[in-house]
Amino acid sequence: MSVPDQVRVDGVDVAHLPVSDRGLHYGDGVFETITVRDGLLRFAALHRLRLEEGCRRLALRLDIEAAFAELQALARDQHRCILKLIATRGDALARGYAVTGAESPRRVTLRYPWPLDNAAALEGVRVVSVRTRLGESTQLAGIKHLNRLEQVLARIEIAASGEDEGLMTSSSRRVISGTMSNVFLVHQAEIVTPRVDRCGISGVMRAVVIREANRAGLRLRETDIEPAELARATEVFLTNVRIGIWPVRQLDSRRLQPGPVTRRLQGMMDNVDE
């Protein structure tokens, strides 16, 4: 059980918010989950870019400067921890979906202790394809908004089997991502990862892997991936900011090994710059 050791709402140490909040009523908001190492937010600039894009898409006038200042303050004396920022449109000023424009965004920050590291996962995880599909919406794709029922239902699917992660496809049957991770396939000398412009999340660790692969001269392409292509991949790995890179050692009934490309990228991630 990982419960937060610090919670703030609009900068105040309280653990409640009004039931009129549009985040509750409609999932009307965005979030970021940020890792802290030695008092600093890792990949702060990338998190900030995604948060800005989310606020732009939802027409949410969040004070992003103030949000990051608070996150940095929460990180300051921490060796390792996880910070979550939730930004909602604030209280509903009328009944119904309509936005009046006078709403005042609300900022919630939660600090969680660093979870027990799962050393075994760095040697490979078990992944199963789930039935729950990701709906497609160009307006909502890529950003980390609060409408996450698809991920919740996918997690419920894998809870019984004890798999580490569920692999999700879109309503138009492309491979998109894990429930909490992005996915990469290695085909011969090329790395491919699904586009996230119709569904899926533009993960910060995904962006870091793409950047570092390019810097290292590895061939990497964002593309449409059909489920049948999974069988051709010589390596498969998952990414997110907490786990870093997880090699996949079982994908449905297929066994895989953590391969040389995955190992090379894993080695690069520990000391990657911001």
Place this chain on the structure above:
Amino acid sequence: MSVPDQVRVDGVDVAHLPVSDRGLHYGDGVFETITVRDGLLRFAALHRLRLEEGCRRLALRLDIEAAFAELQALARDQHRCILKLIATRGDALARGYAVTGAESPRRVTLRYPWPLDNAAALEGVRVVSVRTRLGESTQLAGIKHLNRLEQVLARIEIAASGEDEGLMTSSSRRVISGTMSNVFLVHQAEIVTPRVDRCGISGVMRAVVIREANRAGLRLRETDIEPAELARATEVFLTNVRIGIWPVRQLDSRRLQPGPVTRRLQGMMDNVDE
């Protein structure tokens, strides 16, 4: 501005809930908006059926009996009002999307004064097609879950133009619904309404109209509707439990009249039984 005159959380008169609620983090829950007339919940059985289906799909173990008892108590001394029930999975017991199964669902009820009746709307409303599309998911289609960003974005689109309602299509380009209403078309002697098994909400007033049309011997079909079919419709109308039936008098650039089928159904709705 319509603010609630009564708010309860798990039966207690408080207006706050913990920031750890999964409704806030993921939109992990369902809601119902119920109209009250002369102290009674209108269409209680239909609301209850949909709520049960929503809880079943999300594996949410809500005490539905207790929820309806509370709604009935909130309705008792009211001539007219609107009740909203929000049921979430309750507090997150761990970080992340996974459901432990030990969560305790949370019930929020809000009572709103009856809004000023819009008599003009009963004579016809202006509707515009919006760009925001509805993502498709058979697991989430039909139920009234808390992931409503698509509706919020669609309302933002129509806010500037002052239209009464936005007409939404799915990612696979079928006509589905308004942002807060279901839609019906009249083609000659037949009434058609979009299927809501891949996206959209199975509206209570939609169900009442279908039932009453059938009882009255009108031909009605739930089907896939292409946007091009809108131009062929001789009548178009919208439904929800608060508005009842709104004839459409303008659909994008096309002018329409409230027709005989719409008028007949409107006449039937006022005194329909439960």
